Amino acid sequence: MTNNSTSGRNRVSNLIKILLIDDDSIYRLGFCTALESYPNLQVVAEVDTATAALEFLGRRTPEAVVNLVVLELLLDSSQANQLSSLQLCQQLKVQYPSLPVLLLAKQWQPRLLVRAKEAGADGYCPKGASVAILAEAMEQVASGNSYWQELSTLPSSSASYLRSPRWHIQLRHSGLGQIEQALELVEQKLQKPKLSNWDWLFWSGRRRELLAARWVVNQLLPSDILVVSPSPDNSSTAVTQNLPTLRTQSARQTTPLLPQSQSVENSPQQPQEEEGETAALVAPASRASLAPGQSVLFDATTEKLHSGVKNLSGVMLEIEILQAEKRRDLLYIVLRKFEEILDELRFSQVKLEQLPQKRSQILLDLWQISVIDFFGKYSTLSVDNSELEVVELLLGDALIIQNAILDKIPLVTELLAHLLFKTPLVIDNVPYQVETPEALARLEILLHNLVIQVANAVMQPLLNNFADLEIIKQSLYDRSLISSREIARFRNNLSWKYRQLKFLSEPQAIFESRYELLVLSDTGIKKTSIYAPRRRELEQLQGIQLAVTLAYELRDAISPRLRATVAWIGSGVVYILTQVIGKGIGLIVRGVIQGVGSSLQETRFGRNSERWK
Incomplete structure (x- = not known):
């Protein structure tokens, strides 16, 4: 194929064979009809799903040889085992690196265009563009160039993301705060063990109403607003060139230490603002190469983050000090970053045997x-008239965090091996293949525990270094834990938790061959345990930890015999009290009663005799 500098139909001299992927049959028909007047543009196939497109390209027949893929940006992926447009684009770039992809969309969405370019798309053109512009875009992309619809060809306006005004933010926080308080009350009611069926139905319905209300508030009062205003000049800056500027401006407007998940710089990480098709389209790159069941696993985890993140485990957690919304944001960030790391590991061709060393x-x-x-890469704090780099100080505790939390997260190697290499997952000494229900259920538990523990690790250095700073408390902490006394109590409870975990709970779990894990449920964070052989760890225990296991072993050895002895003695005492002493007392009482009865009869007989005289 030759590339020419001329525009129009002569830009590409050879025939361009096009694969059209669009779920709108009417648009596909109109697309093919419109291109009949362009002899150098030929639609060789049209499909409505990603699966059909991959099947067509995989035939390797002369009819399946195409020079250009034209893809609908908002392709329907709601059906089972169907990829979204960005996932399909990514997979096409992996399997067919030299095959150009042009995206079409009805609406201009800057966030999706950023994700599309990162996924490997070569160009974008709105569906409402004229046939001539569409043909020019296809010719440019097919010739090896990129084509991104310029702002000057769209309505004369410029778009930017701005932080909401103060009254808007206060109204949003007030409404969400009231909803969260009501949700906590409902969760407490639902946690009662002896709840009647009628009460459970009532409170479950109340919970659904509150969740729906929270969703409506997030939709009607978003934390970011897209402002469209008339452009002061007629600059023809391309969309891909303009977007980084918008993101940088938004980042500068973000308050220090405000989680960046609420800024445009990390716009893909906004679960409450990206709903429906949009949320599915901005999924990280790793989704395209995950098995369908594993992709569903990450989506299900995201949904559970929406349901509730209240700590119901009975164990103190570092993230418990955060506001509910910030807690959810942090967990969501960790989940997405884990997906990105999976993608990097996959493309760096890490071998299976290297995972234990790289864990x-x-x-x-x-x-x-x-x-x-x-926290933001460039966040700073003013302490004693000096500017402190927050992230630099927090990352300085890496060794402490690694020893205290990260190295103790269980079964990480098994989780990575299953997700990256599809190795069987051993559950109760039985191997389960990828996408089996048992494997997916265990993967969900391991993924939840990993995300929660890493989120705790994110908060621990902050509590160690900046726990009582006012700007931290106002922007991040829950209102019930904002006083200095409550913060000190919270930190002391965390300290005692780790001591108890080290000297009591962990040796017991090792001795009982199980792991205590934290999982996300429909109501909040709960604790569960799974079986796992831990013989090697048991042999390495020393000092107090070994003494604890010996104490449990001694109790297990003595307890049954002691209980049997106490039960035998107790039964003997019961026999003596009931059969010997009890019968003796019964005879005595019976004699007393008989004596009293005889006396009453004699007294009554005597009175009757005197009356007849």
């Missing part, structure tokens, strides 16, 4: 990028 570094990288994303 610690992978978790450390996940923690570091989560800290940077949540």
